[in-house]
Amino acid sequence: MRQTTLRPVIRVIQENCVNCHKCIMVCPVKMCNNGSGSTVEFNSDLCLGCGECIHACDHHARIGLDDFDLFMQALKGGTNIVAIVAPAIATMFGGEYLKFNGYLKKIGVKAIFDVSFGAELTVKSYLAYQKQKQPPLIIAQPCPCLVSFIEIYRPQLLPYLAPADSPMVHTMKMIKRFYPQYAGYKIAAISPCYAKRREFDAVGIGDYNVSFKSMLDHLENTQEKISSYTPIPYDSPPAERAVLFSSPGGLMRTVERYDLSASSHTRKIEGSPEVYNYLAHLDKAIKVRSISHYNLVDCLNCKMGCNGGPATPNRKKQLDEIEMNIERRNNAAKAYYRKHGTERSAKRKLEKLLDDYWQEGLYDRSYINRSELFKRNVKIPSRKEITGILVNMYKTQERDILNCSSCGYENCEQMAVAIFNGLNQPENCRHFLDIEKDLINQQHKAELDKMITSVYGHIREEMHKSIQGIDSLTKLINETATAILTSTTVVEEMVENVRSVHNTLEHNAKNVLKLNTSSLEGKSRITAIGTLITDVATQSDVLIQACKVIGDIADETNILGMNAAIEAAHAGEAIGKGFAVVAGEIRHLADNSGHQALEIEKSLKSIKRLIDSSTESSGHAQVQFDTIVSLAGAVKDEELRIKNAVETQNNGGQQIMQSLKTVNSLILQIKAEATALLESGTTVLDNISFLKNHESDRI
Numbered sequence: 001m002r003q004t005t006l007r008p009v010i011r012v013i014q015e016n017c018v019n020c021h022k023c024i025m026v027c028p029v030k031m032c033n034n035g036s037g038s039t040v041e042f043n044s045d046l047c048l049g050c051g052e053c054i055h056a057c058d059h060h061a062r063i064g065l066d067d068f069d070l071f072m073q074a075l076k077g078g079t080n081i082v083a084i085v086a087p088a089i090a091t092m093f094g095g096e097y098l099k100f101n102g103y104l105k106k107i108g109v110k111a112i113f114d115v116s117f118g119a120e121l122t123v124k125s126y127l128a129y130q131k132q133k134q135p136p137l138i139i140a141q142p143c144p145c146l147v148s149f150i151e152i153y154r155p156q157l158l159p160y161l162a163p164a165d166s167p168m169v170h171t172m173k174m175i176k177r178f179y180p181q182y183a184g185y186k187i188a189a190i191s192p193c194y195a196k197r198r199e200f201d202a203v204g205i206g207d208y209n210v211s212f213k214s215m216l217d218h219l220e221n222t223q224e225k226i227s228s229y230t231p232i233p234y235d236s237p238p239a240e241r242a243v244l245f246s247s248p249g250g251l252m253r254t255v256e257r258y259d260l261s262a263s264s265h266t267r268k269i270e271g272s273p274e275v276y277n278y279l280a281h282l283d284k285a286i287k288v289r290s291i292s293h294y295n296l297v298d299c300l301n302c303k304m305g306c307n308g309g310p311a312t313p314n315r316k317k318q319l320d321e322i323e324m325n326i327e328r329r330n331n332a333a334k335a336y337y338r339k340h341g342t343e344r345s346a347k348r349k350l351e352k353l354l355d356d357y358w359q360e361g362l363y364d365r366s367y368i369n370r371s372e373l374f375k376r377n378v379k380i381p382s383r384k385e386i387t388g389i390l391v392n393m394y395k396t397q398e399r400d401i402l403n404c405s406s407c408g409y410e411n412c413e414q415m416a417v418a419i420f421n422g423l424n425q426p427e428n429c430r431h432f433l434d435i436e437k438d439l440i441n442q443q444h445k446a447e448l449d450k451m452i453t454s455v456y457g458h459i460r461e462e463m464h465k466s467i468q469g470i471d472s473l474t475k476l477i478n479e480t481a482t483a484i485l486t487s488t489t490v491v492e493e494m495v496e497n498v499r500s501v502h503n504t505l506e507h508n509a510k511n512v513l514k515l516n517t518s519s520l521e522g523k524s525r526i527t528a529i530g531t532l533i534t535d536v537a538t539q540s541d542v543l544i545q546a547c548k549v550i551g552d553i554a555d556e557t558n559i560l561g562m563n564a565a566i567e568a569a570h571a572g573e574a575i576g577k578g579f580a581v582v583a584g585e586i587r588h589l590a591d592n593s594g595h596q597a598l599e600i601e602k603s604l605k606s607i608k609r610l611i612d613s614s615t616e617s618s619g620h621a622q623v624q625f626d627t628i629v630s631l632a633g634a635v636k637d638e639e640l641r642i643k644n645a646v647e648t649q650n651n652g653g654q655q656i657m658q659s660l661k662t663v664n665s666l667i668l669q670i671k672a673e674a675t676a677l678l679e680s681g682t683t684v685l686d687n688i689s690f691l692k693n694h695e696s697d698r699i
């Protein structure tokens with residue numbers, strides 16, 4: 001962090017910052033923020049420490065700084081410390097704020113003083129100043145943010161700033177002056193405000209500014225329950241209505257104790273940016289109207305007063321809930337003083353007490369004109385320079401000055417001042433971005449136009465090619481369809497032929513079967529005939545043998561006949577004659593028999609030869625039948641094979657036919673699709689031309 005004159009009371013956590021500029025938007029002085037980079041930094045010398053940005057930042061990129069760690073370390077180290085507690089404490093712990101004193105004592109704080117009593121002294125200081133100097137206007141200064149604002153940004157109001165310390169510093173000075181037992185003790189302020197630390201620096205008193213937030217975080221982390229502590233009263237005298245000081249108008253209501261008409265001449269104003277706008281224009285207003293009406297400005301930075309200070313958890317709470325506790329305390333404080341008498345005597349009692357702790361000049365405060373810090377950090381551009389910056393931001397006409405505050409500034413001119421000082425950049429202006437976007441769009445449009453023209457050209461070219469291709473394809477498809485049709489006819493014929501051959505083969509198969517059967521039958525018969533012929537041949541042989549035997553017998557008979565004849569010749573005529581006749585007959589018979597036997601044998605031999613020839617022929621026939629049977633079988637097998645082949649061919653033909661039909665149907669579909677594609681291509685081409693002609697209007 002760079003060296004600054006004013007102590008930083010807030011810190012930026014860069015890694016959390018998303019550069020949303022909300023902090024600039026809520027910042028009452030704007031120029032302390034540097035939004036020219038990727039995160040928003042801030043310049044402590046221009047920062048008021050108001051903490052508005054802490055609450056505005058949704059990303060926890062801004063946190064308040066206080067002396068909590070140093071305070072706790074000092075306590076642990078045995079440092080003697082007294083604490084002063086801001087009146088806003090009454091908004092904490094459900095009204096049991098005195099129990100917090102018990103806790104402070106437990107952690108080692110030696111004494112605890114109520115800043116409300118310091119506020120009573122503050123009012124006394126104001127009234128004393130008013131009485132003595134009778135200034136036309138007093139601007140109250142309990143709020144260090146407003147003091148910083150006047151010192152840095154509106155030094156012309158310094159003469160009106162109450163020349164008296166704040167209630168906290170009154171309390172500290174009172175301790176130093178009137179409580180010698182705490183001399184040398186460090187003083188810790190338990191406060192709702194981070195900027196208080198700067199006031200202590202300026203006045204040179206006060207050692208630790210310990211924020212409510214840090215204390216509450218610590219209590220939570222250590223699981224301390226304030227309700228479990230014993231309430232301990234303050235070591236300072238009790239305040240009366242100055243306990244209201246932490247609420248808006250608290251000063252005014254305290255002054256009312258002395259001046260019932262106080263509200264009629266007091267300007268009560270609080271909250272950013274209202275109070276800053278008011279103060280920013282106050283010096284001019286003073287000049288114009290000479291402050292004839294208001295002579296006191298009771299002002300605070302925070303809308304809820306110090307009750308909703310940046311270091312409290314109260315900003316998100318309901319206002320009534322917050323102020324109710326303060327009002328209750330106010331009633332109790334007033335009741336305390338009235339306890340022993342009338343209002344008048346109560347007032348006297350309080351005044352006496354205040355006199356005891358008030359001393360001329362003790363609580364005087366002076367201020368520093370810190371406008372040099374502003375001048376050093378912020379240069380005010382001339383009208384011409386502002387115009388130049390606005391022109392750079394594309395703001396050349398009145399309507400370009402949107403004053404929309406999107407950049408975080410109140411208006412375009414303030415943004416121009418920030419840019420002039422390097423605290424922002426045109427890129428954070430909505431109008432600039434819109435124009436840049438338009439320019440970029442136009443540039444993109446021109447490039448796009450060019451690209452579209454080129455792309456359309458290519459597309460058109462390609463579409464033409466595609467259409468030509470589709471055209472050629474359609475022709476090819478037509479030719480293919482015709483060829484397929486022709487093929488279908490040829491295949492149909494072929495299938496028909498195959499079917500016819502198949503039928504013929506079916507028919508032939510029957511004949512071949514018959515042939516085969518009859519061949520087998522013939523073979524069987526010829527075999528049977530062969531057997532019979534063999535039997536006949538055998539019988540012929542037997543007959544031939546028998547004929548030979550007969551021939552032999554006839555020969556023998558003939559011999560016998562001859563012998564008989566010889567015998568008959570020997571036997572005499574009577575006997576021999578008959579016997580010779582018989583012998584002759586026998587010889588005749590024998591001759592006949594022999595002759596016939598020879599004839600028979602001859603015939604038999606002739607038959608035998610015929611039989612043999614038949615046997616041979618039968619053998620041949622058998623062989624031929626075998627051959628026929630074998631051939632018939634082979635024909636049958638061949639026929640079967642051919643038939644199977646033809647059947648396969650037939651099936652194949654059928655499948656081919658089916659496939660051809662499918663192909664034909666597909667070709668017809670393709671043809672239809674190709675025709676549709678051709679039409680689409682033409683439509684696309686028409687559309688491309690249409691789009692090309694209208695694209696510029698569309699973008």
Ligand code: SF4
Pocket residue numbers: 012016017018019020021022023024039040056057058059060061062
């Ligand atoms: S509010 Fe500021 S600090 Fe927070 S994220 Fe936005 S730019 Fe960053």
Ligand code: SF4
Pocket residue numbers: 010023026027028029030032033042046047048049050051052053054
């Ligand atoms: S603390 Fe206040 S003055 Fe400082 S940067 Fe934040 S909003 Fe601005």
Ligand code: SF4
Pocket residue numbers: 400401402403404405406407408409410411412413415416428429430431432
């Ligand atoms: S137009 Fe730009 S410069 Fe003007 S206020 Fe809006 S964002 Fe800021």
